[in-house]
Amino acid sequence: MKKIVILSSVLASLLVMSSCEKQLFQNPATSKELGNFLQNEIETEEYVNATYANLQSDGLYGLYLPALIEIPSDNTYDEVPANDNGMYGQLDQFTAIAGNTIVTEVWRQSYRTIQRANVVLNRIGQIPYATEATRQSRTGEMKFLRALMYFNLVRLYGDVPLVTEETENPNEYFGQGRTASAQIYEQIRKDLTEAIVALPAVNTQAGRVRKSAAQTLLAKVYLTAKRYTEAKTLLESVVNDGQHQLLTNPADVFSLSNENNREIIFAVQFASGVNGNTEGSTMYQQYAPSGTVSGAKGHNLPTKSLYALYSSSDKRKGVYVGVTTSGIPWCKKLSAPTTVITDGGSDIVVLRYADVILMSSEIENELGNISTALTYLNQIRTRAGLAATSASTQTELREAIALERQLELVGEGHRWFDLIRTGTALTVMNQWFKANNILTTLTSNNLLMPIPQSQVDTDPAIKQNEGY
Numbered sequence: 001m002k003k004i005v006i007l008s009s010v011l012a013s014l015l016v017m018s019s020c021e022k023q024l025f026q027n028p029a030t031s032k033e034l035g036n037f038l039q040n041e042i043e044t045e046e047y048v049n050a051t052y053a054n055l056q057s058d059g060l061y062g063l064y065l066p067a068l069i070e071i072p073s074d075n076t077y078d079e080v081p082a083n084d085n086g087m088y089g090q091l092d093q094f095t096a097i098a099g100n101t102i103v104t105e106v107w108r109q110s111y112r113t114i115q116r117a118n119v120v121l122n123r124i125g126q127i128p129y130a131t132e133a134t135r136q137s138r139t140g141e142m143k144f145l146r147a148l149m150y151f152n153l154v155r156l157y158g159d160v161p162l163v164t165e166e167t168e169n170p171n172e173y174f175g176q177g178r179t180a181s182a183q184i185y186e187q188i189r190k191d192l193t194e195a196i197v198a199l200p201a202v203n204t205q206a207g208r209v210r211k212s213a214a215q216t217l218l219a220k221v222y223l224t225a226k227r228y229t230e231a232k233t234l235l236e237s238v239v240n241d242g243q244h245q246l247l248t249n250p251a252d253v254f255s256l257s258n259e260n261n262r263e264i265i266f267a268v269q270f271a272s273g274v275n276g277n278t279e280g281s282t283m284y285q286q287y288a289p290s291g292t293v294s295g296a297k298g299h300n301l302p303t304k305s306l307y308a309l310y311s312s313s314d315k316r317k318g319v320y321v322g323v324t325t326s327g328i329p330w331c332k333k334l335s336a337p338t339t340v341i342t343d344g345g346s347d348i349v350v351l352r353y354a355d356v357i358l359m360s361s362e363i364e365n366e367l368g369n370i371s372t373a374l375t376y377l378n379q380i381r382t383r384a385g386l387a388a389t390s391a392s393t394q395t396e397l398r399e400a401i402a403l404e405r406q407l408e409l410v411g412e413g414h415r416w417f418d419l420i421r422t423g424t425a426l427t428v429m430n431q432w433f434k435a436n437n438i439l440t441t442l443t444s445n446n447l448l449m450p451i452p453q454s455q456v457d458t459d460p461a462i463k464q465n466e467g468y
Contacts, residue, residue: 038123051116059109061268061348064102066413067300073415074432079298088299094446098453107452110149117146122166140198141209147191154184158448177461192218206260212238213266216351224421228363235360244353251319256335265351272338272345280343289328302329315385331411365397
């Protein structure tokens, strides 16, 4: 038992913010025949927006994906594992089955997003656009979104089908079989490298992908592969281009009145009280401790042991993670809905500048540049009101950076992937279970999720992961 984040669903709309207002673009592209659609710029823009909109689905950043990539870690837990047919509890207790709804929907909606991106990428070159700059930007945006989906999939499920051609029906992915992870990563790197060239440094519509997002995501891909020099070059570009910065006060980073601030690199957009209260997120309700708000389920709550890691002088304590009157920690990066409880307005942050700084610290440490690594790490600590770290060796710094990533990025879906990429998941989690008197022991089979049973049943070319 252990573990929070945020989002909602709109099938064919994109929330973007211009200046201080959020604008809702409703695009009924999904109701049109693709064979007769995407003939001009207007229709292509609708389909681009529909691709963004799928990120808001429950299967992705609307609800399930943040839980899937944080609950298995020591950061968060499910307060009542039996709720909702145990689908969150299975993630918490490492008893997930191939029919788990969360596991299935993350897979399904990821491929739906990929399918939509493929349609745009395979057609946009032949479609007249008023400006070539817009066409290039949309091409980069779709390559980024496709790469993001595949990066999540390959880390969650291992080898997965690689499909880049256009198909009108996601079911046509059946029969593809599983592609080796190395080939998936090569496609991710290719997409992001090309996206960096195509994307603008500044995008006037918040919620659209910009160059720094592709650079940051590719740096994370290289960091995962331990290709530190390439990752360093990309992150230095983000640091030096002046588009992003750490905000002075941690309380401002996730403020509903300060969304899409300079610390945010890419976030999925949500808005409360829009379109009949259908453009918000249910995450606040689902991830609030039971009894605190109407219908609260207590899924994906920060652990008490995580909360105890914040010192009393840490400005993030009570701001990133607070406690209820009964002492139950919960993530405060989500703002309470202004209308109904299922209509949360908080955007879901996917990439932000604090992660850039922490990745830079980790990379410099692995390259042996201890002084530079300390400089980066202490930027985060100083912002949090803490003294400079006492760590001085490479080993000590690894531990200090890992701790700071926990405290700074909790609820944003990094911890489980951090444990896996650093090779510490089994040691850390088994120690955590032992310290909390939980009779669970992880093996290497637990480092991947099961392939959804519906996919295995329908596609004989798909073989199940070991242990499921």
